[in-house]
Amino acid sequence: MAEKRDYYEVLGVSKTATADEIKKAYRSLVKKYHPDVSTEPKDVAEAKFKEISEAYEVLSDPEKRSLYDQYGHAGVDGSFGAGVGGFGGFGRGSRPNAPRQGDSLRYDLEIDMLDVLNGKEVPITVKHTVSCPDCNGTGGKGGKTQQCPACNGQGQRQEMRRTMFGNTISVSECPRCNGSGKIPVDTCTRCNGRGRINKDSKVAINIPKGIEDGMRIRVGGAGDAGYNGGPAGDLYVVVHVKEHRNFERDGADLWMKCDVSYPKLVLGGSITISTIEGKSVEINIAPGTQVDSVLKVPGQGLPEMRHTTRGNLYVRLGVVIPKKTTAEEKELLMKLDANAGKKTTSKKKGLFK
Ligand SMILES: [Zn+2]
Ligand SMILES: [Zn+2]
Incomplete structure (x- = not known):
């Protein structure tokens, strides 16, 4: 179970940050992660945005900030109450034995520029956990369970703590049953009572045409197994586009360099270049063309994502300087x-x- 992240870490500021620095950090993060504008997958952006808003609500309020500095999340948790759990996902702490989504996983995938051009289906192998098929995820042999004696089936443990506000009761997950309230009658031998097993699963990743370097593709339910019968987490495939020998990419546009003889630049003529698909295209050079001039070949760039159009190919001209010359x-x-x-x-x- 993931711990709540430190609020300062969430906003990327130091513990001694001024109110102004906190406001600035918050604003720039909102610009990046607001679900309406973020380029991240919607659920990631929402979760991130929620985390940022929560951190800002505490750190921008001097009173809450000081409580947080002294007691951490426990000092300020009361101010959110049910609202946190209500934002989708499953509330933590209030109902530990409630079904909970499994952890999300990340997979780094390297593709070629040609895959960006054509799109591709890439089979990958994901190492993740799945619900144990022998015990149906319960961890008990034959799926048989009994009430956890440590928590009487409540799934949680209550502890009294002394704080400056008096005694408070902190509720945590029962360690014996991991919050499920149930323990196996006999331990399942396949998963050793974990209720989950490691598995290598084949997943086909659909690379859309025009994908940008660093973009993520979400595969719902391909992450780790859920808890207490909850849904599995998601898999995020982070796409890395390898550099191309001849072409540099600028969004949907491609750039290439082409060296031409000095007389051709002076007198004009034509050159033949090879596009990313290997197609030969003849382009004209006007008389008196300068070194570093850029010629445009329309529609020979990469596909634009979610569009049928393609970017352009730009050819930057250089000059060939011969190393050896004949007497003539x-x-x-x-x-x-x-x-x-x-x-x-x-x-x-x-x-x-
Ligand atoms: Zn099992
Ligand atoms: Zn228990």
Whole structure:
């Protein structure tokens, strides 16, 4: 069971942060995770947004902040009450033996730029836990259970604690039955009473065309087994797009470099480039084209996500400088340089006029 994260950690500020710093951190996180604007999957954004709001509510209130600094979450939990559990998911603490969703898992998947172009179905193997089929997730042989004697089937343990507000009762999960209120009559031998077993499952991941590096694909229910009969967690596949030898990516656009001879830049002509699909495309170079000019090949970029359109391919022109020259070439180049030199000088004179 995941512990509640530290509020300072949630907002990414230090324990000594000023009210202003806290407000700033909160605002920038809201921009990123508000469910209406976030690029994260909806349920992740919602959970994150809830966590951020809760942290801000406490840390922005000097009184609550000081209680939190002294007593941690226990000092301020009362201020949220049922509201926290009501935000979807299952409330923790109030009903420990209630069904609870299993943990979510992360899987890092590397794909090629061509997979971004064409989309792909990638089979992966997920190492996760599933409900033990022998005992139906109960941990008891044949699925037979009895009431937990440690908590009389309540699933929780109550403890008195002394705080500055007087005695408070803290409720925690019964360690004997893990909050389920039931223990097996005989331990299931397949799962050793855990109620869950490790399993390698094959899952087919659908890579949509145009996916961006770092995007996550959610596979509902492919995470770890749930608790007390709750649903399984989700699997988040984080997609990493490998760099391409010839192309650099900018969203749906692609960029490439192409070196052209000096005479071609001066006199104009055409070059043939190869697109990401390996298609040859002839592009024209106008006379007097400068080094570093960018030519556009429309529609030869990557697909735009959730659209049928494609980005463009941009070709940045460089110049080929030969390392060796023949005597004839040398003579021509020197003649050229003599002429070019005159032009440069006259231009400079103009500049300093
Ligand atoms: Zn079992
Ligand atoms: Zn118990």
